[in-house]
Amino acid sequence: ERNNWIVALNELKNKLVKISREQTQLYKAPFVVKELLDMSAMPRIKVVTCAAVIDKTCIAMRFLECGLYMVNLNSQSMVAVGGETKNENQTVRRLEYVEKEHLLVALAGPGKANDVWDRTINLIDGRDLKWIKLNDTRHCQAFAVGTGPAGATFLAAAVLSRIMLYEVIVTESKRHRRLGDMLMPEITQCLNWSEGALAVGYEHGFRIWNVVNVQKRSLIAALVNSEDISLSFLGQSSYEAEMLIEISNHDRCEYLLVFSKCAVYVDRIGRRTRFIELIFPMITRKQHGFAYAAPYLSVYSENQVDVFNVINAEWMQTLNLRL
Secondary structure (H helix, E strand, C coil): CHHHHHHHHHHHHHHHHHHHHHHHHHCCCCCCCCCCCCHHHCCCCCCEEEEEEEECCEEEEEECCCEEEEEECCCCEEEECCCHHHHHCCEEEEEEEECCCCEEEEEEECCCCCEEEEEECCCCCCCCCCCEECCCCCCCCEEEEEECHHHCEEEEEEECCEEEEEEECCCCCCCEEEEEEEECCCCCCEEEEECCEEEEEECCEEEEEECCCHHHCEEEEECCCCCCHHHHHHHCCCCCEEEEEEEECCCCEEEEEEECCEEEEECCCCCECCCCCEECCCCECCCCCEEEECCEEEEEECCEEEEEECCCCEEEEEEECCC
16 A cells, blocks of 8 residues: 555656646746856946847947947957947947848937938948938937838838938948938837838827828828727826837737837727736836847836737746846
């Protein structure tokens, strides 16, 4: 009888171990923190204000103390973008790398001014290449790069309620072609491209515009439907628009509207599709507070990064940033 109990207990133990392993794999943290740079080898690095991943071995980083650099992770070395003198005079607030065009787009300018500059990085050391400024983008607060019809690459830049549209053309003499302007009814807070359409975020809501034909731009939809009373709370407080994420579902089109305090799921005409919301536990950063790498939304606060799975609307992980 004792042996029977021992066998039964061992079988129960093996089952519990198997279940524990399955749960560990099911809820495995999506991100693993690794040290990429040896800070002692690069004493000039103290504060990174923004960055863009070029590939597995190279990251473009803007350092508060010394400007914009290409950092090689294999050799642990840095090369100034555009040369030391030009570099230190540029205050870069945001970077985005366009892999298809091998183009680095920067929201930059001297002092408090924000201008959109684009810069090709076909040559990684880039010392012979010059910054190219997009005209009329002074005091730009947001930009977005996306793919339109026939695979063309477009860039939208917002200055207050005005949005300028460009087509990216990478040649030896020219990098972009201006297509036209759009005037929004409110001040733009964020921009996203979605299936060739331009999503414009403003306080309390989002709108999607069809810009395939620049001369005949049309509003596709307002993504916070005024007839849906479950979304009325968005107009009662300060909800700044941060990002729009398109959720791929086989049977329906769904968007996640990311605001500064929460995120809600809606359909093509702005009606809520899920009663669950993503509530952010901490006060998010005012700049660069959100990042998306499908299917994970990362929300940055002063001391931590919270990671959510947007498909399942679940919290997945919290990364502690305290040293």
